[in-house]
Every structure is written in C-alpha cells, then in structure tokens.
Amino acid sequence: MSGRNLVLLVVLAVAVLIGYNSLYIVKETERAVMLEFGRLDQADIAPGLHYKIPLVHEVRMFDARILTFDAQPERYLTVEKKAIMVDSFAKWRIRDVNTYYTSTNGEETRAERLLAQRINEGLRNQFAQRSLLEVVSGERDQLMVDLIESLNRFTNTSLGIEVIDVRVKRIELPEDVSGSVFLRMTSEREREAREHRAKGREQAEVIKADADRQQAVIAAGAYRDSELIRGEGDAKAAAIYASAFNKNPEFYSFVRSLNAYKETFSGAGDFMLVDPDSEFFRYLKDPKGETSQP
Structure with a gap:
C-alpha cells in the first residue's frame, strides 16, 4: 500500500470517527441536556437525531419515564405520641430537566436522596396531625393527597421533578412497643368480653323473668278459665239433676x-x-x- 492510500485511509477513519461522535439520538423516553466545556448550553433537547461538536459538547441523557423510589422504613409519632414504623414508596419523573440537572447534577441517586428527605419530613408532619386510627383507616388517602401537594410545591421548583404518587406499603408497631401494645389490646379485648358476657347474663335474667311472669299469667288465666268452665259444668249438671229429679x-x-x-x-x-x-x-x-x- 502506497503512502498516499494510507493517508486517505487514515483521513477517512478520522472522518468516520468524527461523524460518529458528532451525531446523537435522543429517544422519546429520555430527556437530554448539552454541555459546552462543562457548562449547560442547551436544556431539554427534543427527541430525534442531533449534531454536536466533539470534544466541545457533551450530551447527558436521563430517563424520562415514571420512576419508583422505595424508601426505607422510618419511625414516626402520631398525634397520640404512639410510635409506628412506616414503609413507603414514591412514583416520580423529571419535569424540568434544566432544574433537575442543576440541582442534582443529573444523578438519579442524589435526586432520590433529596426526595427521601422531603418524603420523610412530609410523612412525619402528616402523621403528627392524625391518630393511629385515622392513619390506618380511610384517612390515609387524604393524608397521601396532602403529602403529594406539599411535596410538589417544593420538588417542582427546587428539584425539577414531579411526584406522581406516594403510598404506604405497611404500617407496623416498633418491636420495643409491640409487646406492651399486644398485652394492652389483649386486656382490652378481655374487658370487652367480660362486659358482653355481663350484658348477656343481664339480658338472660330479664328474658327469664319475663318468661316466668308470662308463664304465671298464662297458668292463672288457664286456672281461671278452667274454674269458670268447671263451675258452668257443675251448674249445668245441677240443673240437669234438678230437672230429672222434678220429672x-x-x-x-x-x-x-x-x-x-x-x-x-x-x-x-x-x-x-x-x-x-x-x-x-x-x-x-x-x-x-x-x-x-x-
């Protein structure tokens, strides 16, 4: 191979390499920003094929789909000062890619760490305003709605992300108090059982007394009717005897x-x-x- 052909081959390879590094594709499920010498140059690049200057521009791409953040179980106090362990998760996605990149440097783990702090603070405030019964009953849905609204007021402007949903997977009592709570619940159930049995015995006595009264009334009425019938019979018999005697x-x-x-x-x-x-x-x-x- 001659020196001229070798130079052409090298030039062609460099051109292909430059062309490959100059083109990039942003997918529909991605959000992208372009950096120029490390500075943010373009934010929220539209999906499709784009051109960049190698060594000058750097493209950072992020997942634009709804992501799931599974938080670690945390301990909270209700308005009754009862401790509970709450295991929750959140659904979120990037809303403003410019704010998202500048606040988190485009790191998903950092975004989830900041989101976890806000969720933890929000759950703590929400549980502190409600009783244990409200937390585990229908009040939980309203609790989540209030929490999502308060979270988005912060995350939309500060982190550039939108919280779609926050859900509680499980609510449990801490191990150090579950034993005493179980004993208290057992004693309460036993007390309720005693009250129900006492009410049952009281009602049984009332029913029995009413049945005895009805029995006495029925027996007295039957005896009265029998005596009336017997008297009428005796009167008729005496009348028949008298009539027969006269005849x-x-x-x-x-x-x-x-x-x-x-x-x-x-x-x-x-x-x-x-x-x-x-x-x-x-x-x-x-x-x-x-x-x-x-």
Whole structure:
C-alpha cells in the first residue's frame, strides 16, 4: 500500500470517527441536556437525531419515564405520641430537566436522596396531625393527597421533578412497643368480653323473668278459665239433676242410692254397722224402694 492510500485511509477513519461522535439520538423516553466545556448550553433537547461538536459538547441523557423510589422504613409519632414504623414508596419523573440537572447534577441517586428527605419530613408532619386510627383507616388517602401537594410545591421548583404518587406499603408497631401494645389490646379485648358476657347474663335474667311472669299469667288465666268452665259444668249438671229429679223423683233417689252403694262397698275390707231397717238399705230390700209398714 502506497503512502498516499494510507493517508486517505487514515483521513477517512478520522472522518468516520468524527461523524460518529458528532451525531446523537435522543429517544422519546429520555430527556437530554448539552454541555459546552462543562457548562449547560442547551436544556431539554427534543427527541430525534442531533449534531454536536466533539470534544466541545457533551450530551447527558436521563430517563424520562415514571420512576419508583422505595424508601426505607422510618419511625414516626402520631398525634397520640404512639410510635409506628412506616414503609413507603414514591412514583416520580423529571419535569424540568434544566432544574433537575442543576440541582442534582443529573444523578438519579442524589435526586432520590433529596426526595427521601422531603418524603420523610412530609410523612412525619402528616402523621403528627392524625391518630393511629385515622392513619390506618380511610384517612390515609387524604393524608397521601396532602403529602403529594406539599411535596410538589417544593420538588417542582427546587428539584425539577414531579411526584406522581406516594403510598404506604405497611404500617407496623416498633418491636420495643409491640409487646406492651399486644398485652394492652389483649386486656382490652378481655374487658370487652367480660362486659358482653355481663350484658348477656343481664339480658338472660330479664328474658327469664319475663318468661316466668308470662308463664304465671298464662297458668292463672288457664286456672281461671278452667274454674269458670268447671263451675258452668257443675251448674249445668245441677240443673240437669234438678230437672230429672222434678220429672221422676223416685228414679233420681234410686240412682243416688246406687251411687252410694258403689262408693260405700268399693273396698274389699270395708264394713258398716247399720240397722237393717235403715233407709240406706231401702232399695236392697225392695227394688221399688217401698218401705214395709210396722
């Protein structure tokens, strides 16, 4: 190979290298800034193919998608001065690439560290205004809304990032207080159980007393009705007997004597000392009940 061809080959290689280093592509999922000798020259370069001067310009690209920051569990105090351990995470993205680069030097870890400080401070302030019940109930959603609004007021202007969402993954009691809290909860549940049992016994006594009263009322009413019916029956029986006696007094006397004989001699060992001429044996001597004349 001649010296001229070698020079042309070297020149071509240098041209290709310069051309390769002069062109760059910004993707739709990226945000980019151009530095000129380390100074910010262009901010928020549009997606597409662009040109730069090698050794003079440097392009820094950042992820423009929504990123997730998983915070470390932190200890907070509620308005009741109860300690809780909170594990949270945040969703964020770059909003102003110029502010983002100047405040964090384009370092994602630094941005998340600054964001973690603000989230920690915001959660501490929000939990300090609410009780434990409000924190673990429906108040948590409003807590997150208030926190996101306060965070964005700072991060939009100071860090150039937008906080999309902050969520609490888990709320637990610290290990040093969970034992005492568990014992207190157990004693409270036992106290409530005793109260429920006492109320149950009280209600049982009330129901039993009412049932006894109703039983006595029903029994008294039944006895009253039975006595009325029995009295009416006896009255009707007496009326029937009286009517029968009036129609045939002799037959009525005969029936009464038979009943008297039956009742008197019902027992095997029964005996009587009665004058044979007594009125009692009237129908035994004569079926017609006629007494003999002396």
